[in-house]
Amino acid sequence: MTRILIVGAGPGGIRAAEALVRAGLRPVVVDEGARAGGQIYRRPPHGFLRDARALYGSEAHKAEALHACFDRMVAQGRLDYLPGCAVHSLRDGLAHLTGRAPIAYDRLILATGATDRLMPVPGWQSAGVFSLGAMQIALKAQGVALGQRIVLAGSGPLLTLLASQLVKAGAGLAAVLDTSRMGDQLRGGVGMALARPLVTLRGARMRLGLPYHAGVVLDAIDAGAVRWRDARGHAQVTECDAVGLGWHLRAETQLADLAGAQFDWSEVWQQWLPRIDDLGRAGPGLYLAGDGVRILGADGAELAGRRAAAACLHDLGLEAPVPDLRRTERFAAALARAFPWPAVDVPDSTVVCRCEGITAGELRATVDRTGPEANRVKSLARIGMGRCQGRYCQLAAVDLIACHAGTSRASVGRLRGQPPVRPVTVADLLAAESSAVGTKPEDSAAASSLSAASASPLAAPCLQATPRMPCSPSAPKT
Amino acid sequence: MTGRIVRLAETHRAPVAFRFDGQDMAGMEGDTVLTAILCHRGSLRAAEFGPERRAGFCLMGACQDCWISQEDGPRLRACQTPLRAGMRLWSDGWRE
Numbered sequence: 001m002t003r004i005l006i007v008g009a010g011p012g013g014i015r016a017a018e019a020l021v022r023a024g025l026r027p028v029v030v031d032e033g034a035r036a037g038g039q040i041y042r043r044p045p046h047g048f049l050r051d052a053r054a055l056y057g058s059e060a061h062k063a064e065a066l067h068a069c070f071d072r073m074v075a076q077g078r079l080d081y082l083p084g085c086a087v088h089s090l091r092d093g094l095a096h097l098t099g100r101a102p103i104a105y106d107r108l109i110l111a112t113g114a115t116d117r118l119m120p121v122p123g124w125q126s127a128g129v130f131s132l133g134a135m136q137i138a139l140k141a142q143g144v145a146l147g148q149r150i151v152l153a154g155s156g157p158l159l160t161l162l163a164s165q166l167v168k169a170g171a172g173l174a175a176v177l178d179t180s181r182m183g184d185q186l187r188g189g190v191g192m193a194l195a196r197p198l199v200t201l202r203g204a205r206m207r208l209g210l211p212y213h214a215g216v217v218l219d220a221i222d223a224g225a226v227r228w229r230d231a232r233g234h235a236q237v238t239e240c241d242a243v244g245l246g247w248h249l250r251a252e253t254q255l256a257d258l259a260g261a262q263f264d265w266s267e268v269w270q271q272w273l274p275r276i277d278d279l280g281r282a283g284p285g286l287y288l289a290g291d292g293v294r295i296l297g298a299d300g301a302e303l304a305g306r307r308a309a310a311a312c313l314h315d316l317g318l319e320a321p322v323p324d325l326r327r328t329e330r331f332a333a334a335l336a337r338a339f340p341w342p343a344v345d346v347p348d349s350t351v352v353c354r355c356e357g358i359t360a361g362e363l364r365a366t367v368d369r370t371g372p373e374a375n376r377v378k379s380l381a382r383i384g385m386g387r388c389q390g391r392y393c394q395l396a397a398v399d400l401i402a403c404h405a406g407t408s409r410a411s412v413g414r415l416r417g418q419p420p421v422r423p424v425t426v427a428d429l430l431a432a433e434s435s436a437v438g439t440k441p442e443d444s445a446a447a448s449s450l451s452a453a454s455a456s457p458l459a460a461p462c463l464q465a466t467p468r469m470p471c472s473p474s475a476p477k478t
Numbered sequence: 479m480t481g482r483i484v485r486l487a488e489t490h491r492a493p494v495a496f497r498f499d500g501q502d503m504a505g506m507e508g509d510t511v512l513t514a515i516l517c518h519r520g521s522l523r524a525a526e527f528g529p530e531r532r533a534g535f536c537l538m539g540a541c542q543d544c545w546i547s548q549e550d551g552p553r554l555r556a557c558q559t560p561l562r563a564g565m566r567l568w569s570d571g572w573r574e
């Protein structure tokens with residue numbers, strides 16, 4: 001039987017699994033989360049009492065349907081589900097996992113989702129500055145606010161959604177600072193309303209009653225305050241003890257990269273995205289779905305998951321219905337225009353790489369020596385080489401390089417993905433090593449040697465301890 | 479130092495005792511290590527490359543900002559690790 005591996009159990013991964021199971025196949029689903037649902041429909045730990053309505057608001061019925069769909073497939077033994085483990089490398093038809101023996105696959109469906117898209121703000125490396133997604137996860141999955149007096153800043157749909165969720169839950173919200181100008185929002189809003197009027201109206205209504213400011217420029221986060229300029233250019237200071245930052249989302253594409261996908265710079269999405277055909281194919285036996293390929297949101301991810309599964313089934317000679325994503329794509333593209341990624345323009349002293357404290361000045365000085373190519377700048381300035389592997393600095397770095405050299409972002413290029421894409425333990429590497437020398441990964445001998453290694457001191461995570469060690473996750477290939 | 483995190487809901491849960499940097503603390507069943515510590519402290523650890531402290535950033539296991547140490551050696555991501563009774567945690571153990 002064809003072995004199909006699905007990475008990610010959010011809306012995209014769950015619907016892909018459902019379509020395959022319906023066709024009589026038995027996929028393996030690997031998910032980093034402890035419980036299926038993804039980030040958007042993330043479930044709190046067992047024993048928490050808030051119901052779906054409290055957790056997911058107007059989307060409660062969708063969340064419940066997805067969770068039920070997946071739980072049913074697991075209960076009926078229709079798929080193999082590996083929660084709480086991440087794929088850290090892909091090579092020669094083997095997926096290498098954290099904490100487990102590798103899995104061999106014939107076809108791969110990646111539904112790896114997205115992270116917040118971040119840009120540096122002077123002072124953003126301080127404790128108490130989080131991503132918007134972090135603030136939402138804290139509220140949903142833990143029932144907590146990450147501060148007593150919170151400023152949310154950036155742009156995108158999550159900004160006002162999170163603000164309204166925090167206020168409803170009783171958190172202290174000091175200000176919502178949107179860098180998108182009202183004019184862009186209105187122009188984009190027309191396209192959004194044409195594609196999905198009810199969703200657009202619901203988003204607009206969330207603004208009511210919030211301390212919301214559009215067209216803001218963020219100057220600095222320091223000493224318990226955010227310094228910003230309003231749409232008229234007047235300097236403002238808002239005191240706070242926590243800041244949530246985010247500019248919509250960045251597709252999580254490292255595994256697609258390792259699996260061999262090609263990438264293009266997207267002017268619409270202002271980021272590098274994998275190249276796919278009409279059905280989400282990115283290469284032979286490689287199918288992409290969800291926010292990890294196009295930022296279509298949760299509804300779009302469900303459709304894209306079904307579409308990726310349909311492509312996989314077609315390639316196996318099986319029938320499967322292909323969902324229509326056009327309306328979702330029109331809405332998402334209009335949304336990207338309404339909440340644009342502003343040009344990154346920060347002083348030399350600003351930290352760009354939070355992991356290793358690399359500043360915009362160091363980056364610019366390096367560009368003067370290397371020329372404006374992203375991977376050369378990475379090699380010498382270490383931008384994108386820290387423990388987050390460039391997830392939170394690389395888009396801003398591309399902007400800064402392009403601006404400093406007076407060239408386009410497309411020509412600056414894209415940081416190449418490097419395995420492992422998650423920190424791994426020595427035990428994980430030993431498991432990969434044993435499979436590489438010919439041991440079948442499914443062998444019970446390999447499995448028992450892995451569990452023995454897990455119980456030994458070798459299981460201590462080594463790679464993250466000293467980011468400058470040669471075995472650091474994004475060290476150049478030797 | 480007072481805590482950074484404010485509990486807004488789910489406060490019915492049973493307490494879970496643990497130690498952080500040699501001090502007895504209590505979290506709740508279902509807390510992550512990050513939640514439990516930041517209910518008592520403003521940060522998790524020192525930054526390696528700057529003077530500031532760190533308190534996590536993405537809470538979804540992507541940024542690797544919240545690594546702290548367990549007393550018996552292995553390090554953990556505070557945002558992804560459920561709190562267990564009796565955990566003995568250190569903010570900057572890796573420096574030793």
